[in-house]
Amino acid sequence: MLKLVRLALTAAILTAIGVRLRRRARMPVQPPAPPAPRAAGRTRMGLVWAVIAGAVALTLGAAMVPTGPQAVSEARAAVYQAQQSAMTVVMGATGKSPAPTPTPTPVEPTPAATPVEPTPEATAVAPTASAVAPTATAVAPTPAATASALPGIPAACMLSGPVTVRPISPRVRAAVNRQWRRIERWLREHAPRTYASLGAPGRAGTVALAEAQTGLEFPDDLRASLLRHNGMSGPLAARFSFGEEQVRGVREIRDQWREDCALRVGRGDPMSRLIRVGTLTEVDADTGHVVASMVRPEPIWPSYHAMLRDLADALEQGRPVFGARATVKGGLLRWSDAR
Template identity: 50%
Template sequence: MPAVVPTWPPVERPDPNCSPARRPITVRPIDPAVKRAVDRQWRRIERWLKANAPRTYRALGGPGRARTIAVAESQMGVDFPDDLRASLLRHNGSRGHSVFGFWFTGAGALTIREIRDTWRWLCSWDRTDLGTDPATEYWNGRMIPFLHFADRDSEDMEYAVVDSAGGAVGWDDTISGMGPRLPSSDALLRAVADALEQGKEVDGWRPAVKRGVLRWDNVES
């Protein structure tokens, strides 16, 4: 069978992921092993923040609700991966800059409702599918936005996303464009915990604390 060769330039077409079929609200169980793994990484992060960046620790959101996630899944037509759901159940967004602030001015973690509202806004703004790899498109409706880089201009994607098809975490690094950076939300949490405890980098950013607030410094700046 001949290989499918993508056309170039890509042909724009309506994004079917932005017009999902109606589906019931269903609270799905989370794999207990996944929840334990996510909670373990969050405990490492919380412990470090409490000792070193107390203002960022206090900015962590409270626990999310499983039904709120189920409502968002129903309205967006996507299943949140287990590790993303487990993370939201522990911390539902952030009040201000989050622990995942891989940008000069930081980034805010979205609440479950903000994820849903942002998805709707992005789909209303860009309802086209280029027919290329959805993970490298500026926006595709199968993605789940979870971080907001508030001070970016419109040329660089303002949101980090989780791919509902496989769970990879991606963002625009403003150099190579949008693309997957880590294989899962759990991998992101583990990378952040390692960076905090050991001073490691995450995609070219290294943690630092200024006046009790966690910041991420670009290693090339």
């Protein structure tokens, strides 16, 4: 609006100057005539100034009357000024520039969701074997109330105890792996088909589960061996064995214990503390001795590691083990009578 007023005043002044110059340009170059009556000059000048005042008044009046676009511009300016004032207040209070407020859009109402009752975290997360800290004290397992009995296996032999992954002595594990490397090297060079039957490494959680389902703690050297090779695979005739003894995996050991348990329960005998690791060989869970209770009562080897060491010696040196000597036929390990 100030610009319009300035333009109007400038136009009026320029008009007056233009009129004065035109009057002077029309005057003849003659000696000055006697002055006209002052009343007439004053009347003409009064008319000129009246015209200028009228033009200014019209211009101001037009500027004061808001047009459509002008009204919109003034409204936008007012809204912008209000937003700037609000932002100034917020910044002064918080010290941060407020985030721009998005234009709200209509949202159709949605039906309320059915509330779900939260379940306790203890029942939502299944415990894993690796998450349970090993304990020194073993908890005696009890018959599983919900376990489905296998055919011919009584409920008393379907144990369910705490699954605990117990640590293995690094020294024992290194010693067991050393003997297995000797056996693997000999089989790879002389009996590659039997070498291919060596089972994949076992899992500590699987071993811990078998311990819970039998109520027995496997000795460290037996567990280390199962973690190296969890039994054998492939055709039965091609599997690695020592003498007539098959090297069993974790599940085979567990299933054999359940069968032996069923026989003992049927006879009214107490549950055995022996872990059947072969056809005849067993490991005493209490002493770690390798025995053959069906043949003789005294131990055959003082430990499972000692049995693996004698087996590696028999392969490398050609000595008999369990009355049999190692031979190779068609890439397969065979045991012949040493006599």
